[in-house]
Amino acid sequence: MSSESRKRIDPSKVPAHVAVIMDGNGRWAKKRLLNRVKGHEKGSETVRTIVRASREIGVRYLTLYAFSTENWGRPKAEVAALMSLLKKFIQSEKKQMMDNRIRLNALGRIDRLPDDVASALRGAMAETRNNDGMCLNLALSYGSRDEITGMVQTLARKVKDGEIDVTDIDEAMVSGHLFTAGMPDPDLMIRTSGEMRISNFLMWQLSYAEIYFSPTLWPDFSEEEYLGIIADYQNRDRRFGKVSE
């Protein structure tokens, strides 16, 4: 990391949880007359860069939107290529994750992933589960509405079975039944590629996140730009619906 970029970061105000919608791989490839898969490949390199930078500055949780419930509707070949990239990433980064005490976790319906990807993921999650340096959440086969629907079903079942009363249901209980149970909500959400949408990502958890839209396509997103966004975040006045002192 360049010392210039590092200087801009206040170590006492690093966001505990950063969430990212990594968008623009397809357009990056199209601009170069390449197959979309090439964009995803280049995008995986950006993933490595941002994971490393996050760990270095002390982010505790990094959540990356790698595959949405809607992405299953993409052409078969693209889905297969994304699955294969994910598996490669998990396998090739395991050593890095162990060396840097990074815990790998998945948010989403892992059971819908192809068996080989699901098993590589489960293996890496088990191997890294005691790492305490940073938690890397990959949102995979993830959709916020799907997550919230699952939470409602679980709580309804608990009420029906007499385990809890309707009046026991509060915000903490809802949070505790999402894939992010036990984690702090994201402080900062970044979406690349100039699109200004949430796209079914962490809709409950992003309630008070600072949002940053970057025009850069994900494969071109750099550590320098990321650190600039963190520095910008550190200057924002977070009021959580109250007034500043």
Ligand code: FPP
């Ligand atoms: C959005 O770009 C990106 C995705 C749907 C997948 C994100 C995947 C990666 C960055 C690579 C693999 C992930 C890991 C964790 C190694 P898009 O295809 O929607 O781009 P477009 O909007 O320009 O078409």
